[in-house]
Amino acid sequence: xxxxxxxxxxxxxxxxxxxxxxxxxxxxxxxxxxxxxxxxxxxxxxxxxxxxxxxxxxxxxxxxxxxxxxxxxxxxxxxxxxxxxxxxxxxxxxxxxxxxxxxxxxxxxx
Numbered sequence: 001x002x003x004x005x006x007x008x009x010x011x012x013x014x015x016x017x018x019x020x021x022x023x024x025x026x027x028x029x030x031x032x033x034x035x036x037x038x039x040x041x042x043x044x045x046x047x048x049x050x051x052x053x054x055x056x057x058x059x060x061x062x063x064x065x066x067x068x069x070x071x072x073x074x075x076x077x078x079x080x081x082x083x084x085x086x087x088x089x090x091x092x093x094x095x096x097x098x099x100x101x102x103x104x105x106x107x108x109x110x
Contacts, residue, residue, distance in 0.1 A: 005045050016037075017035065047068035047069075
């Protein structure tokens with residue numbers, strides 16, 4: 001499972017960086033989204049990969065059998081912030097396209 005997660009994080013990060021380097025604004029926004037998904041998966045994996053483990057502590061139970069709830073809370077917060085930033089970037093993209101007439105990052109066709 002760790003190998004699959006590591007490969008998916010690498011593919012998402014690589015695809016996000018590749019799209020960030022593209023000349024069109026929409027591709028840059030999608031690249032930022034993919035990169036944020038990769039970072040979220042990385043943060044989530046740092047909490048440990050445990051299946052069927054509750055993030056609640058009880059008396060007399062070994063602490064190593066529980067999942068860490070902090071990365072889960074961080075990722076949930078990052079998802080909400082990433083969604084808001086994507087919406088803001090799309091509004092800025094539409095405004096810039098309306099003003100310049102093109103969707104290139106530098107404002108001119110090549």
